[in-house]
Amino acid sequence: MKLVYRQMLSFFLVICTLMVILTATYIQVTNTTLYHQTWDQLTTDSDTLMMDAVQYDFSNQELKGLKMQTLNANAQLLSRQNVHFTIYTPAKKVSFSSNGFRPSLTKDDWATVKRGKTIHKRLDAAPFRHDNSSRQMTEVIRPYIYQNKLIAVVATGTFVSTINQNRQQILINMLKCIALAAAVTLVMSYILSRQMTKRIKKMQKAATQIARGDYDIHLQTPSSDELDDLGRDFNKMADSLQASQEEIARQQERQQKFMADAAHEMRTPLTTINGLLEGLAYDAIPEEDKKHSIQLMQADTQRLIRLVNNTLDSEKLRTNQLTLRRTIFNGTEELHNLADQLKEKAAASGDVIKVDAPKLVRVYADYDRFVQIMFNIIQNAIQFTDQGTVTLAASREPHGATFSVTDTGIGMTKEQVDHIWDRFYKADRSRMNTQYGESGIGLSIVKQLVDLHGGKITVDSKHGVGSQFTIYFPDRDYAPANNGTKSQD
Ligand SMILES: Nc1ncnc2c1ncn2[C@@H]1O[C@H](COP(=O)(O)OP(=O)(O)OP(=O)(O)O)[C@@H](O)[C@H]1O
Ligand SMILES: [Mg+2]
Known part of the structure; x- marks a missing residue:
């Protein structure tokens, strides 16, 4: 079943149940009210009758009799309103009976009226003497007491059918109202359900659009109900899907560029090695140059190994496969070790390496990565320094x-600084020096490794003057600070 009809049905069922309960309660109340109203009227009739008809001897406090003429006149008047009455003497004899109406009073009834209490009978099959019939009546049996003495008992009654007729009329009116209300409810529930399902349909449409790969969606969400909350989440989902789709495209593009750059970088040493091998194979290289050729091939092979290792590191970093094993160690000691290792290379360019650091600088990092x-x-x-100084400092x-x-x-320059963290970026191609590699991948790995430590790397450089790289390693639990670069031309 369609959601709109299901919604409609549930609205309708709830309203109908409510109406049935209300109707049942109303009929019950009306019924009781009708009987009470009838009894009140009968009581008033009875009291009026007695006031009009009783002849009482106040000297010896006795009932002298009833004014028959008045009673007859009243009987006629009341019978037109379907009201009949009977007057009994305290000795249970009938003094007057209109139209032969003769309700039967039981012993209990007499006991009750003698106690001065009025009896209300909802339903009594009362005989009518004048045509020997018996009718369904509702009655009020009321004692009249003067000076603590029962002087008469009046039973007034009217036909139950009169009450039923009234009740039926009310019921018919009520049913008309219910039918009208049901029709209005049906229309209203349809409109409400349509409004609801329309909004759901909009979301369904958007979901189909997303499934097709079109994330350009913005659902209108003016209210703060659950459906609009869902709509807002939907918009957010579409936005982040679009963002991740764009990120995937960027990654793919980067990957392709990386593959192309890596292949390009590998081609140079491979071409050199191939050329030298060919020379050796065809004995085209003079004997005295052979040693140098082999050294060149060794250098290029080392360059290739470095490039492959760097590429692997770079990929591991990119795919989050690299995990750090951090320990605390003395950073100054490592600076001295590195200075020792590299002092020969520095000397080859006429450079001097100096270490300017306190004896102990504790650092919390992955030793190998540091x-x-x-x-x-x-x-x-x-x-990138000739005949100069390289100073290593720690604090x-x-x-x-x-x-x-x-x-x-x-x-x-500033432009060069802005790009040094990019893979395969080389600021000064004229400074290519195969001795050290220069594939332009080193700093990109450095940056990612520092980031992985939650640290920060900055560079302060001035063209023609020199550069300073500063790296900060935080201790455990300290979040990474912002990375930034600074340059002066
Ligand atoms: N101390 C420096 N002084 C001047 N330029 C520098 C310095 N350090 C890096 N650069 C510039 O940044 C570029 C990128 O450096 P990076 O270490 O990433 O690559 P590379 O040294 O060229 O090659 P490799 O991948 O073998 O390290 C260098 O090519 C160079 O132009
Ligand atoms: Mg480098």
Whole structure:
């Protein structure tokens, strides 16, 4: 069944149940009210009758008799209103009976009236003497007491059918109202259900659109009800789906570019190695140059190995496969080790490496990755500095440790600084030096490794003057600070 009809049905059923309960209660109340009204009227008739007809001797306090003429006149008048009455003496004899109406009073009835209580009978099959019939009557049997003495009992009654007729009329009116209300309810519930299902349909349409891969959706959500909450979540979902779709496209593009760049980078050493091998194969290289050729091939093979390792690291970082094993160690000690390792390479470019740091600078980092980061930066400093100085410094901060590598080399312009973290970026192609690699991937890995530590790397460089790289490693529990670069031309 369609949602709109299901909704309609439930609205309708609820309203109908409510109407049935209300109608049943109303009929019950009306019935009781009708009987009470009738009894009140009969009581009034009875009292009026007695006031008009009783002849009483006040001297000896006795009932002298009843005014028959008045009674007859009243009997006629009341019978036109379907009211009949009988007057009994205290000795249970009938003094007057209109139209032969003769309700039978039981012993209990007499006992009750003698106690001065009025009896209300909802239903009594009372005989009518004048035509020997018996009718369904409702009655009031009322005692009249004067000076603590029962003087008469009056039974007034009217036909139950009169009450039934009234009740039926009310019921018919009521049913007409119910039918009208049901029709209005039906229309209203249809309109309400339509409004609801229309909104759901809009969402269904949007979902189909998303399923087709079209995320350009904005549902109108003016109110704060659950459906609009759902609509807002829907909009958010579409936005984030669009964002992730764009991110996937960007990733794919980056991946393709990366593959192309990596292949390009590998081609140069492979071409060199191939050329030299061909030369060796055809004996085209003179004997005295053979050693140098082999050295060149070794250097290029090492470059290729480095490139492959870096590429693998880069991929691991990109796909979040790299996990850190952090420990606390002395950073200064590692700076001294690195300076020792690289001092020969520095000397080859006429550079001097200095360490300017306190004896102990505790750092919390992955040891191997820390060495990898610092090695890359120091190597860059040597690579881009001729006849200069490379200074390694370290200091302890309140919640971490800071290391810096300062050189007096070629420096960088602002534009160059902005790109050094990109993969395969090389600011100065004329400075290509196969001794160190130069694939332009080193700093991109460094940056990602520092990020992974929750740390921060900044660069301060001036073209033609030198560069300073500063790396901050936070201690456990301290969140990464913003990364940033600074440059002066
Ligand atoms: N200390 C520095 N002084 C001047 N330029 C620098 C310095 N460090 C990095 N650069 C510039 O940033 C670029 C990127 O450095 P990166 O270490 O990523 O690549 P690379 O050293 O060229 O190659 P490799 O991937 O082998 O490290 C360098 O090519 C260079 O132009
Ligand atoms: Mg480098």
